[in-house]
Amino acid sequence: xxxxxxxxxxxxxxxxxxxxxxxxxxxxxxxxxxxxxxxxxxxxxxxxxxxxxxxxxxxxxxxxxxxxxxxxxxxxxxxxxxxxxxxxxxxxxxxxxxxxxxxxxxxxxxxxxxxxxxxxxxxxxxxxxxxxxxxxxxxxxxxxxxxxxxxxxxxxxxxxxxxxxxxxxxxxxxxxxxxxxxxxxxxxxxxxxxxxxxxxxxxxxxxxxxxxxxxxxxxxxxxxxxxxxxxxxxxxxxxxxxxxxxxxxxxxxxxxxxxxxxxxxxxxxxxxxxxxxxxxxxxxxxxxxxxxxxxxxxxxxxxxxxxxxxxxxxxxxxxxxxxxxxxxxx
Amino acid sequence: xxxxxxxxxxxxxxxxxxxxxxxxxxxxxxxxxxxxxxxxxxxxxxxxxxxxxxxxxxxxxxxxxxxxxxxxxxxxxxxxxxxxxxxxxxxxxxxxxxxxxxxxxxxxxxxxxxxxxxxxxxxxxxxxxxxxxxxxxxxxxxxxxxxxxxxxxxxxxxxxxxxxxxxxxxxxxxxxxxxxxxxxxxxxxxxxxxxxxxxxxxxxxxxxxxxxxxxxxxxxxxxxxxxxxxxxxxxxxxxxxxxxxxxxxxxxxxxxxxxxxxxxxxxxxxxxxxxxxxxxxxxxxxxxxxxxxxxxxxxxxxxxxxxxxxxxxxxxxxxxxxxxxxxxxxxxxxxxxxxxxxxxxxxxxxxxxxxxxxxxxxxxxxx
Numbered sequence: 001x002x003x004x005x006x007x008x009x010x011x012x013x014x015x016x017x018x019x020x021x022x023x024x025x026x027x028x029x030x031x032x033x034x035x036x037x038x039x040x041x042x043x044x045x046x047x048x049x050x051x052x053x054x055x056x057x058x059x060x061x062x063x064x065x066x067x068x069x070x071x072x073x074x075x076x077x078x079x080x081x082x083x084x085x086x087x088x089x090x091x092x093x094x095x096x097x098x099x100x101x102x103x104x105x106x107x108x109x110x111x112x113x114x115x116x117x118x119x120x121x122x123x124x125x126x127x128x129x130x131x132x133x134x135x136x137x138x139x140x141x142x143x144x145x146x147x148x149x150x151x152x153x154x155x156x157x158x159x160x161x162x163x164x165x166x167x168x169x170x171x172x173x174x175x176x177x178x179x180x181x182x183x184x185x186x187x188x189x190x191x192x193x194x195x196x197x198x199x200x201x202x203x204x205x206x207x208x209x210x211x212x213x214x215x216x217x218x219x220x221x222x223x224x225x226x227x228x229x230x231x232x233x234x235x236x237x238x239x240x241x242x243x244x245x246x247x248x249x250x251x252x253x254x255x256x257x258x259x260x261x262x263x264x265x266x267x268x269x270x271x272x273x274x275x276x277x278x279x280x281x282x283x284x285x286x287x288x289x290x291x292x293x294x295x296x297x298x299x300x301x302x303x304x305x306x307x308x309x310x311x312x313x314x315x316x317x318x319x320x321x322x323x324x325x326x327x328x329x330x
Numbered sequence: 331x332x333x334x335x336x337x338x339x340x341x342x343x344x345x346x347x348x349x350x351x352x353x354x355x356x357x358x359x360x361x362x363x364x365x366x367x368x369x370x371x372x373x374x375x376x377x378x379x380x381x382x383x384x385x386x387x388x389x390x391x392x393x394x395x396x397x398x399x400x401x402x403x404x405x406x407x408x409x410x411x412x413x414x415x416x417x418x419x420x421x422x423x424x425x426x427x428x429x430x431x432x433x434x435x436x437x438x439x440x441x442x443x444x445x446x447x448x449x450x451x452x453x454x455x456x457x458x459x460x461x462x463x464x465x466x467x468x469x470x471x472x473x474x475x476x477x478x479x480x481x482x483x484x485x486x487x488x489x490x491x492x493x494x495x496x497x498x499x500x501x502x503x504x505x506x507x508x509x510x511x512x513x514x515x516x517x518x519x520x521x522x523x524x525x526x527x528x529x530x531x532x533x534x535x536x537x538x539x540x541x542x543x544x545x546x547x548x549x550x551x552x553x554x555x556x557x558x559x560x561x562x563x564x565x566x567x568x569x570x571x572x573x574x575x576x577x578x579x580x581x582x583x584x585x586x587x588x589x590x591x592x593x594x595x596x597x598x599x600x601x602x603x604x605x606x607x608x609x610x611x612x613x614x615x616x617x618x619x620x621x622x623x624x625x626x627x628x629x630x631x632x633x634x635x636x637x638x639x640x641x642x643x644x645x646x647x648x649x650x651x652x653x654x655x656x657x658x659x660x661x662x663x664x665x666x667x668x669x670x671x672x673x674x675x676x677x678x679x680x681x682x683x684x685x686x687x688x689x690x691x692x693x694x695x696x697x
Contacts (some may be wrong), residue, residue, distance in 0.1 A: 143675040150669030267470045270463040300694045304478045
């Protein structure tokens with residue numbers, strides 16, 4: 001028993017959970033080609049959710065602020081990307097990969113830029129007056145979420161908005177029995193690149209060091225003379241930009257979005273950061289991948305239970321580890 | 331009854347008049363609600379009055395959590411919905427009888443308490459903020475499940491059913507010597523009136539129950555936990571158990587309110603019980619009335635319910651008046667009333683975190 005535990009630890013410990021999940025699913029699903037399609041869909045979904053969740057988790061870790069309005073950035077990102085793509089319809093439909101890429105780049109950066117600016121303003125106006133007061137934080141950010149959702153409804157209307165997908169990303173690769181949508185590969189790649197960039201910034205740079213130290217013990221870092229509050233604004237803005245980016249990617253994935261997109265994703269994002277543990281991007285990634293995989297497998301096995309299964313997963317993990325899998329703060 | 335009476339610094343002149351005003355308002359509201367079938371006999375006003383009764387219970391039970399214990403739950407509509415759906419399904423399957431109401435209601439309350447205990451024990455031992463997230467997730471999962479298992483719940487359309495015979499409009503509650511329905515001040519004493527008083531007295535009993543809970547030693551311990559969790563734990567109170575207990579009690583009361591709602595409306599659907607919009611209503615009512623005051627629930631629920639009916643009319647007018655200007659009519663559209671409520675909510679939390687009752691009772695004091 002003990003040697004088994006050390007073996008599991010050496011292989012990666014709790015990081016193996018998504019793999020375990022995939023193996024169980026393979027047994028239940030039976031057909032390897034279906035399983036592979038679902039796994040890739042799950043991984044790419046997980047990466048998009050990771051984009052949305054990482055900022056929220058870091059913001060909480062650093063300043064003990066939980067932003068219930070986080071999903072507003074997801075929705076705004078999705079709708080702005082949709083509008084930009086619709087405005088650049090000629091480029092989107094063009095055969096040239098370069099023009100396609102330009103349109104996509106414009107859409108995602110417009111969303112991210114909006115997230116950056118709006119996140120900064122949101123922090124100053126909404127969050128700053130209620131630092132360290134959880135009850136009012138929850139209430140105020142909830143109020144802000146309601147207002148933001150209503151503004152989206154006022155601007156884009158209540159009917160679903162179609163999101164044009166760039167030409168080179170539509171269609172799918174077919175290898176034997178396995179069909180893989182190209183967009184999913186792209187989403188997975190972009191998510192992975194973002195994760196690696198975040199990881200590098202947090203672990204290799206001075207700012208990253210300060211952020212990690214701040215998550216660990218804010219008072220100590222402040223006592224050493226660093227302005228955590230300024231750092232926090234930066235993290236908040238970047239986190240919001242990431243959420244908007246995730247929203248933009250999600251819009252391209254769904255191809256038809258409604259005003260409810262933010263609140264739908266918010267539940268999943270909450271489940272992810274609870275599973276992963278607050279304050280660590282590694283935890284968010286782990287949680288996001290598990291939720292993405294679980295969602296896709298269960299959607300295939302028992303379609304009605306897709307959302308509930310993630311809830312059950314969260315409950316199980318909370319029973320086992322009340323602070324989540326890899327928390328940076330307790 | 332009111333926690334502020336125990337605080338010596340609140341015994342100022344301003345506080346006393348403020349409290350008098352608050353109690354006066356509550357007296358007026360209580361009289362209006364008691365005589366509602368006679369005072370406001372039209373259908374729409376009846377709906378508002380019954381809605382106010384039910385929401386007073388719902389808001390007060392939510393206040394047990396947010397105001398008295400300091401835990402934020404977003405799952406209150408889940409319990410409300412469980413109570414309503416259980417009653418509705420029982421009435422639909424077993425036919426309109428009191429046995430269906432009792433069995434369905436008991437099942438709804440039982441499941442609510444069980445679920446509350448599960449969620450509470452799992453997530454109340456860590457940070458309060460975790461709890462907010464877990465309950466939000468649980469509530470939305472419940473809403474999705476209710477719309478997916480449409481064989482039982484009727485999906486998005488909900489369930490229409492018959493209620494016990496005494497509540498049907500044809501029932502003669504009181505008859506005159508000719509055997510016709512008796513009219514009091516021009517209002518027929520029929521089944522509709524019986525249904526209203528069922529809701530009214532049901533709500534009243536639940537409300538007094540909550541007043542009793544708040545005044546009991548349990549209520550004091552809960553306030554101690556809200557004020558200083560560590561100290562309460564150090565004094566030997568098991569914080570997790572107390573929190574879970576009050577969460578279960580609040581869930582049971584919310585489920586009872588759901589039963590009242592189901593019997594009154596003769597219809598149960600996601601929009602009337604489970605939707606997140608109702609959760610927002612409850613939050614707004616608690617904050618408007620004043621967190622941590624049982625009396626605040628009465629004022630908050632009344633002000634919000636009345637405002638909701640008139641705000642939409644007002645916005646319709648404003649939207650038509652500004653028809654020429656871009657975007658403004660869209661923002662003033664009656665469908666966008668949540669936008670303005672949201673803004674109001676933010677401003678209230680910033681500037682009047684104590685709400686109407688709290689501000690009146692502690693005039694001149696910062697809580």
